Amino acid sequence: MKKYILLFSLLSFALTAQVPKSIPFEENNRQRIDEITSYLDDEPAGFGYSYKNRTEWEKVRNKIDYKAVMERAEEVLNTEMPPWDDDLYLEFSRNGLRPPGEKMLNARKSRLAPLVWAECMENKGRFVPKIESTLRELISHRSWILPAHDTYLNVFYGKKHEVDLVAAAFVHELAETLYFLDDKISEPVRQEVIDSMYVRAFDPVKDALKTGKGYTFGWFNNTNNWNAVCLAGVTSAAVGIIKDKRERAFFVAAAEYYSQNSVLGYTDDGYCTEGLGYFNYGFQHYIILREQLYQRTKGAIDLFKSEKMKKIAMYGINFEIINGTYPAFADCRIGTTVSPLILWYCNHNLGLGLAAYDRLDDNDLRPSVLTAMLLFPNTAQQTSSHIDGSAKVEGKQPVRMFFDKAGVLICRPEKMSDHSMGVALKGGNNAEHHNHNDVGSYSLIVGNETLAGDPGGPYHYAGAMWTNKRYTFKSISSFGHPVAVVDQTLQGAGKEYEAEIAGTDFTALRDEYVLDLTKVYDCPNLKSYIRKFVYDRTGTGSLLIEDRFELKNAGSFESAIITLADWQENGGKTLKLSGKQHTVNVKIETSSPKGYTLIPEKIQENGPEFSRIGIRLNEKIKTGYIRVFFKVE
Known part of the structure; x- marks a missing residue:
């Protein structure tokens, strides 16, 4: 049986900085826990109200897609629960395949929410027996965590219990279910669920906070999406179901303290190195945690007080290139856009002044804990979207946004048009969260199509992507990115492999951005490698990329164009990249009298197929350059 050893220090749990560990947590924070105890109500509570508040549930019925919810609930009511399958769960540990086990788990767990919401809206009791049998089925799972996170199958075989992203979200859903349905759930079933929550979630978390050890403690002390997602789920479950006020306060105090790590995971200019998809996921849960703590403590704890929060909230606006299109840096799919729910919530709570996000579009909301937070009374509903009279703006973006820290x-x-070009140009380092070895990468957009640059991905993970084999995948290594291969050397993985900003020259019509990429390659023969970007915004726009290098001894040098578009040689030294609606012409120049050779290759690794067009110099030389010039046709 293969074992997939996680590289916590470099990959999924990469750390940039952390608040000091506070272990054992309760002993070191008794005063704060006592203070928080005084803030809490006598009874636990979740988002919204129980089914008994008919006025509020009638409002929900008119906001959500009632017909769709009821249709899904009827479907679940009249079908049997898909079976638990050990073999599907074990498929990851055997072959490194995530989808089989995850699909099996999701098929079972996705049945609960529509039943609960249908019962609360209809209030006839006809869904209750199915809800109770579903609850018993779900809590009986051999594991509440994903197969990919059960590395040594300790959870599967009952040796210990751990909390991961999905287990945290699951206990929150369980707590919200019991809170919504209140006395509709029989006491025996309620107690079974609560007992399971203690064994599978609360006890492992408390043990981690006493010892600072174990898999579960990892997400307390890391700075990526795991921190916010797991804290939001476990803390929301605790405040929603635990009777003892001081025990609830213990979980709240831990969340207040360790959620600082989530904020530290963003650069000081608000940039999310994990990519836009994980920003949507992680920051959405940070918002859930913020709202939960704010409501439960009556505003005494507000996780939005950090000065950095506005910059983080504006990431989804500032990171846009043009026409609602974003770079697919890090683990992100091309086509991912910022969550409007995040921007609506932050717009009101942080006074961002974004007219486009003044109102919440709830047409597509489906039963979930996030929907519960959004549809029932919350801080965003009670706050104006501008503060101190600051004017709302339609959000015409400036011609550039420089995340200088990232x-x-x-x-x-x-001047925006349907044929305008916009670009994103990336420096950074190769130890970022969800890192790809992609320093010097870029993304080139025409209209709303990504025609060249970072290919994004993966769309789902292979097991080995989180092992020491991660950078053997071409799509994650620098080979699958639009950067150079220097004397047969790819970029190295680690924080020391970073770009230095060698120069900037920003004007109204032209932006020049120069990166020194010498440190990014562990190549003994490399003396200097400078990549210069020149973006010209006149007309429909153009982009020049110049790779200038110096080697100690004559060696090979190869740059690359990455594209998901169709491409063809145009004769001479030009290429044409053709998307569904737009086309760019590409001109290639080199310093070598012997020219270059194009070396095309198709790459597909758990995502859409893309083309890597290698541009390899035809001779080994000590100094030289390759220039690639993109111009909209």
């Missing part, structure tokens, strides 16, 4: 530059045209 080393990422967004360049936009002065």
Whole structure:
């Protein structure tokens, strides 16, 4: 049986900085726990109200897609629970395949929420027996965590219990279910659920906070999405179901303290190195945690007080290139856009002044804990979207956004058109959260199509992507990114492999961004490698990329174009990249009298197929350059 050893220090649990460990937590924070105890109500509570508040549930019925919810609930009511399958769960540990086990788990767990919401809206009791049998089925799972996170199958075989992303979300859903349905759930079933929550979630978390050890403690002390997601789920479950006030306060105090790590995971300019998809996921849960603590403590704890919070909230606006299109840096799919729910919530709570996000579009909301937070009374509903009279704006973006701490530059045209070009240019380092070895990468957009640059991905993970084999995947290594191969050497993985910003020259019509990429390659023969980007926003826009290098001894040098578009040689030294609606012409120049050779390759690794077009110099030389010039046709 293969074992997939997680590289916590470098990959999924990569750390940038942390608040000091506070272990054992209760002993070191008794005064704060006592203070928080005084803030809490005598009874636990979740988002919204129980089914007994008919006025509020009638409002929900008119906001959510009632017909769709009821249809799904009827479907669940009249079908049997898909079976638990040990073999599907074990498929990851055997072959490194995530989808089989995850689909099996999701098929079972997705049946609960529509039943609960249908019962609360209809209030006839006809869904209750199915809800109770579903609860018993779900809590009986051999594991509440994903197969990919049960590395040594300790949870599967009952040796110990741990809490991961999905277990945390699951206990929150369980707590919200019991809170919504109140006395509709029989006491025996209620107690079974609560007992399971203690064994599978609360006890492992308390043990981690006493010892600072174990898998579960990892997400307390890391700075990526796990921190916010797991804290939001476990803390919401605790405040929603635990009777003892001081025990609830213990979980709240731990969340207040360790959620600082989540904020530290963003650069000081608000940039999310994990990519936009994980920003949507992680920051959405940070918002859930913030709202939960604010409501339960009557505003005494507010996780939005950090000065950095506005910059983080604006990431989804500032990171846009043009026309609702974003770079697919890190683990992110091309086509991912910012969550409007995040921007609506932050717009009101942080006074962002974004007219486009003044109102919540609830047409597509489906039963979930997030929907419960959004539809029932919350701080965003009670706050204006502008503060101190600051004017709302329609959000015309400036021609550039420079995340100087992250080393990422967004360049936009002065006058937007359906054929305008915009680009994102990436520096940074190769130890970022969900890191790809992609320092010096870029994304080139025409209209709303990504025609060249970072290919994004993966769309689902292979097991080995989180092992020491991660950078053997071409799509994650620098080979599958639009950066150079220097004397047959790819970029190294680690924080020391970082770009230095060698120069900037920003004007109204032209942005020049120069990166020194010498440190990014562990190549003894490399003396200097400078990549210069020149974005010209006149007309429909153009982008020049110049790779200039110096080697100690004559060696090979190869740059690359990455594209998901169709492409063809155009004769001479030009290529044409053709998307569904737009086309760019590509001109290639080199310093070598012997020219270059194009080396095309198709790459597909758990995501859409893309083309890597290698541009390899035809001779080994000590100094030289390759220039690639993109111009909209």
